[in-house]
Amino acid sequence: MEEISGIILGAVLPIYPILFVIHQRIGRYDEIVEEFKRLRDEHEHMKEAYHGN
Secondary structure (H helix, E strand, O other), X not given: OXXXXXXXXXXXXXXXXXXXXXXXXXXXXXHHXXXXXXXXXXXXXHHHHHHOO
16 A cells, blocks of 8 residues: 555656646636626626617
8 A cells, every 4th residue: 555655646746736837727717717707797787788688
């Protein structure tokens, strides 16, 4: 069991910084998507108010 743990740690630790960067970028992407959705909804609301639909 210790050998398997050592193998897993040996495989994961070198790529951990890359995984961390990917995780951060995904988080930022989610924030951008949420902001875009909010702006889109706001635009739709204003467009409806302006055109009277």
